[in-house]
Amino acid sequence: MARLTSVQNDTPLLEIKDLQTGFKIGKKYYNAVEKVSFKVDRRRIVGIVGESGCGKSVMSLSIMQLLPKGIGEIRGGEIKFEGRNIEKLSEREMNKMRGKDISMIFQEPMTALNPVFTIGYQLEEVLLNHENISKKEARLKSIALLKSVGIPRPDKIVDEYPHQLSGGMRQRVMISIAIACQPKLLIADEPTTALDVTVQAQILELLKDIQEVNDMSIIMITHDLGVVAEICDEVIVMYAGKIVERTDVETLFYDPKHPYTRLLMGAIPKMDEKKEKLETIEGLVPSIQKMPQDGCRFANRCPKAMPECFTITPLLAEDELGHEVACILYDNSRQVERVGER
């Protein structure tokens, strides 16, 4: 079992420290991501799982600096890409990185492509943005890229429009755009959620292949534990804007610690099990405006909650194997943040 510590000794590819991302509702900002820290090493696939509203997508947008202007905003912490702080980069500097060093694919392949431009145009654009090549070269390269993501007849497809392709094909196009400049990090935000199972399998295979070939890291954001199990090396579980657990994939599935993770596992119907009843998590995720600032954010739904859970905010604590959990059940007391300290 691979230890979480990086195989390489140089700086991690991506390091996030105490990231806080706020969203404006009415006139106030509310943090959708609250003091999240983690890192991504080179050539790793890191999964981020959690239910809707847990802040996983907001985090990916924060890394890309793609938060909707005037609505979402990074309010604290730092994002280091290859040791370089990128949360303070200007739009122009960031544009040089986006698509080249870090790229992203999105959940909805049907809307993520501009409907009025050809596939070729949209693919060439990223090449022309970052590489000093002619249009002709860009076109040839585009065709090659389309071929590499398994699109049949790429020389025809380049001149077609997005609506002429199926969802799976479009997601392949999106992937080809994302990998066009051989980025070091690919953020995949629920890339298969909108796809059918058989197509999802194709895309997951493709992503794995690409990761190997291109020697890159992937942050895989998903709500589907199956996808995580399938593809990831390590996993981060998020709940209500915070990381509750972080470990390698096998540990998570065979030795989940946080009550939330455990319940989540039990809630999925399994193919080879027969249960009359599934595990459920009672209650709802608190809304972003009503997020409890003190205590564990899962406490009100947690079957194992103790009175302290409502007052003490647990910090992510690492055990000797590098398995991090944010729950006072596993806390070795040295890292407890006192109430009120924010």
Next chain:
Amino acid sequence: MVNVTADSNKPQEKTVNMSPWAIARRKFFRNKLAMISSFFLLAIMIVSFLAPYITTQDISRVNIGQMSLEPGGEHILGTDKAGRDVFTRLLYGGRISLVVGISCTALVILFGTLVGSIAGYYGGNIDTMLMRFTDFVLTFPFLVFVIVLNTILFGIVDGLWVLIAAISLLSWGGVARIVRSKILAEKENEYILAAISIGCKPSAVIIKHLLPNVLSTIIVQATILFATLIVAESALGFLGIGVPQSIPSWGNMLTASQEADVLRNKPWIWMPPAIILTVTILSINFIGEGLKDALNPKSFR
């Protein structure tokens, strides 16, 4: 047994149960521009409809001794070229313009919604036929129709009602189209299937389920129409084929501006209707914008 408390969290917000309408109302009340406009429009309406109690001047009596008096004194806004008090006529004129605007809007919305919702709900041949008819009405020669109707009904019906009928009969096409497309979109929602599957009659589906959900569109359309129709009335009045001249309306009061003498030297005769017409339209537009915002569940402002 179902655990009653399971997932039985209180709804996220601790507010009084707010129907979408109540939410819209609250949003609207918070929109300053729209509220000011509403008060203004309301004031105009009240003042216009209470005109006989506000001013005692005779609207139709020609006062040869008092023609084209400048504002001031007995006549706040002066008198027109027939010696009638401009202020009085402005109030009465507002009455006509608003009556035309309101009744036409009501009729147009009624008819447009009827046609649009039937076409949209049933689809198929009914839709095709109704929409062809709508296209036809939309290409109808409006000006000619107004004149002809006026003539045919001359002496039988009051000129004002002829105008209302003519405008209404020819203006519903746009509403019908919009309502139809909205209904078509709304029909795709599963709650319509749900309504059918719980045994609702087509009429009930349209009235209870579809219409309330396209009502926001209809309301916004109504404000736009209201403004447009007031302008239409005044434009016809300006051209001399609107409300008969014996009845003052903002439009036919404006006809006076065609006289160079009035236009250049007696602005008190034409400016009040011009300004009040513009401001009224402006406030209706603001109200419309406000309503659009308020009725749009996605708007934050």
Next chain:
Amino acid sequence: MKKKSLLLMLSMLLVLSAFLAACSSDSGSDTNDGDADGDQAEAPAGEPAEGGTITYGIEAVPEGLFNWAFYGIATDKEVLDLFDESLITYDENLTPQPHIASWETEDNKVYTFTFEQGVKWHDGEELTVHDWVFALETIADPDYDGPRYTNVQTIEGAPAKNDGSAETISGINVIDDYTVEITFDEARVNNLENVWQYPMSRAQFADIPVAEMSASPQVRQNPVGIGPFKVENIVPGESIELVKFDDYWQGEPKLDSIIVQVLDSSTVVGAIGQGDIDMIDLAPVNGQEVEALDNITVEVYPALTYYYVGFKLGTFNAQTNEITEDKDKYADLNLRKAMAHAINREEWIEAFFFGYGLPVNGPVPSNHWIAADSEDVNVYDYDPELAKQLLEEAGYVDVDGDGFVEDPNGEPFVAKFSHYATSNPTFEARSQAIVQYWNDIGINAELEMTEVNLYYEMVEKDDPSIETFFGGWGTGTDPDPTALWGSDQIWNYPRWKNEESDKLLADALNLEIVGEDQDVRKDLYVQWQELVTSEVPMIFIAELQDITALSNRMGGVTFDVSGKNSPYEWFVTE
């Protein structure tokens, strides 16, 4: 029955042509250019300068029928007057005077016309009698689609040509290029006044079938005349450029060119104020404002039109051309007189025509030579007390105390007053004023504004809803009022039937009674006017004045009852 008068007009025409104008210009007496003498008003004049260009404004859009035989509206005529002229002119008494043509007759049936020599068309051709004959033949042609046939039908043989049974008009006998003899079907006092007096260029129209003439470029784009200016360029609907015609038969005109500019009534005063317009006929509404401008002189001169309020007294049978006086609501003479006395005409004219008009006391405007003096007719001055007294005498008293009189049977009496409606807002005010005058003497009067086209149809068809109605008439050079007053005439709108009137009108045209003596003729017309005013089939309201604005640099413009002088004499002073 054929109409005999040459130039009668309905002011309704003006209402039509100026439907969008704020206040219809009531100018446009449809007479020909008069010689510039008599009681003319001399325009201010400095020293004439050589050449120069003036801008001549018109308020209505011309239809573009720039030919005498085809034109329809006064606006086109205004343009025609600038570049073409008549063979005969009229003096200040509206008596025909030789111009290009002079004439002789023994019996008022056969006339011999002699043309001036050396008169040139704008295209360089010389004017001969053939051009006139050509015009007459064209108008009599069965394919002719203009409205002037009445002006040739009195020529012997014209009806035959008109119904296709003859190739030419037999009554025309060309003697040489400058002499022609015309025989009329019968001797009349007014044959000369009525006959068509304009030539048509044979050279220009030779190859065009009569039916296509009115649409031809010779009429619309490149009209050719014999006047002092020729048409250089036409921008349809907006302007016309006229330049001096060097070969004009009376000599070289003083001006270089005239630009005719179409203006919207709303922009007229502004345009004049800016000095963009040198000459324009004004609507009364603009008169005072323009008079106040210091770069402008306003000339006011009498017109031949008048307004009236008519009573429907009967109906007209179009089959038999007969009038039956079968409506008795206004049959009571005292009622009509009372309603006449109720109207304050001076005040009304001042209010709605800004003083550019005068009360008229009979069916002939006072400037016409046959007009009766006010002593010779019944004048209905404003006298509400007398009006009330007359009402009472007629049995119209307020029985139920509602402030309005009931009819002699005690039934409520509502007098409907109809007026045409256009976009002109003053129409409503001025008719409302009349209703108020009647209200003031205790008559419950109601106003009904009717869209103008419908209005005249209703008046003409004696629609029951028309009781009292507003209208306007004009008199032409030929004073014969038969068309409007004969008891077999459709345009006798009041449907007033009076044998004495018919007889007087017939006598005035009777050569045996009148002979060559205009005084005898006038005397008959005065008697007739006295008769009409004593019967009050109409309340005569106002005769109008034409108003022309002239920029201070304009000179040589004169006016009289028949209109402006020839542009040949106009000049600029700078």
Next chain:
Amino acid sequence: MLKYTIRRILGMIPMLLLISIVVFLLAKAMPGDSLSGEIDPNNTDPEYIEDMRERLGYNDPLPVQYFNWISNFVQGDFGKSTRYKMPVSDLILEKLPNTVFLGVSSLLITYILAFSMGIIAGRKPYTIGDHIIGGLNYLGLAIPSFIAGVFAIYIFSFNLGWIPYSGSVDIRLTQGTFEYWMSRIHHVIMPAIVLGALSTASYTQFLRNDIIENSRKDFVRTARAKGTPTSKIYNVHILRNSIIPLVTFLGFDIATIISGAIITETIFTYPGIGQLFIDSVFNRDYPTLMAITMMLSVLTLAGNLVADILYGVVDPRIRLD
């Protein structure tokens, strides 16, 4: 596309026939005929009028009249104007260039203004620039064109003397010269602005909202994720999408402009189809009236067709077949 166009044109025929019947009946139902306005200075003969009525076929049975009219109409013979005594087609052709010039100028002004204002406002919503443009738009939407026209003349022609108040060109200039065209532009600019004010305002508003809406679309996020500069995102990615609905308005504009020209041309004494139309209405010039009404109907339908075709052209998602 061709097949689609043909099908649509064929589909228009029954509609046009129906409209033609209605137009005809309406015209016939109007009070008076052209000859009730024909009583004019030099004609005092009722028989002439009766004769003309007969000759113009006003006394024929209605179906016969209709059939005569429509069969001639289809062959391009719109009849002869009873007022101007010339073929209606010539009359229309004479006025059409002015209206087309006015319309095209108005469209140009509308689209140029709407595009520049819409883009400025849409790129930076809720800023001062946006609010100013928004304010102007509200005024543009609220001031009826006839009031705007009257004000424009009052201010720009009378008080400032910048703009001519009537006509389409200075007659003294020779056709075709530079000055001639400058004069035409000088004459057309004010009516064109007034005519286009309403659509300028609504298009600006539309474009602004569409740009804002599109800027929130997923594909914009994709473009940003590719490292595309913001200006290119707005000017290429978003604008290309926002243009689509706007371009299709062009089709609907065709008929709207001509109907709008009725008032504008009247106020500015600009000789065109609009003026001719209202003139024919008031003068009961049926052949002209019917021809223009039919023309407007055809234009409306053709405008719809053009809009749909343009939609197919500019939006690759729409296939017309």
Next chain:
Amino acid sequence: MSTTETKQAIRQDGKVVKDTLLDIRNLKTYYPVKGGFLKRTVGHVKAVDNISFEIKKGETLGLVGESGCGKSTTGRTILRLLKPTEGQIIFDGKDITNITGAELRKARRDFQMVFQDPYASLNPTQSVGSIISEPIRNFEKRNKEELKEEVLELLSRVGLPPEAYDKYGHEFSGGQRQRIGIARALALKPKLIIADEPVSALDVSVQSQVLNLLKELQGEFDLTYLFIAHDLSVVKHMSDRIGVMYLGNMVEIASNESLYAEPLHPYTQALISAIPEADPKKKKERIVLQGDVPSPQNPPTGCAFHTRCPMAKEECSKVKPVLKEVKPGHQVACILY
């Protein structure tokens, strides 16, 4: 004609049920495609192309397949929300294929539907009380108190507090809204509930709540379910028998265990293998299908699956296989069997 010869369906709990509640015979639902000159119908989307199956009283039949396979259309056609093109729908012994108008409305009280989208399936302008009581009001006359009582009872059945009565849909979360939809379907005490992807829009934790609820209600109200979903593990969890659809065709029907233990149709095999299991160690042999599902407007000849089938033979493109029973209770449409 019913191809199902099994006279008994065996429920997961081993209970034997005999009565057929729903019998679908050769059902076809086509959507016309307009186009070409003059907008004539130029073709059909064969959304459901000749399928037959039965549902016994009290059992749950799962219907699984990828998007566009016709499973939702099947559900809606059975409810007669769509008009079947051909075939028969026999519900509780009564042919409801062609009934219309009032008769159809009356029949509807016996079969209800739970919809996929918890947001679009509730009328936003109606209060919850009104939504749930509406079916009752459509069929029966009740006084207000009775009605309210009944609605409150239903609310508590589906696990919602009584306060929900006066609230509006937008005030609830997805899971709660889905409960409201279930309460509406239950209001008339129907015999059959068609659940069309009832949990696919929900988060995992909420999904399990709703699945549990549906199961509990089945026992309590003696319901029969047609459970439609694209998620095989969910279907497996819920169903007694499962039908697999591909491109408008039923390719395999079998009991729950039989299908998972031994999927026969190559498509079913691929489908099962494609599911990512929440178990990183279970790296199974995956059959990755190539390409996309063909357009239902122009389906492949012969076996609809042959274009993607790893085991396709030449004849597959020619012969359209019919569903046949290859093992007791296990039917498959493939020429391999």
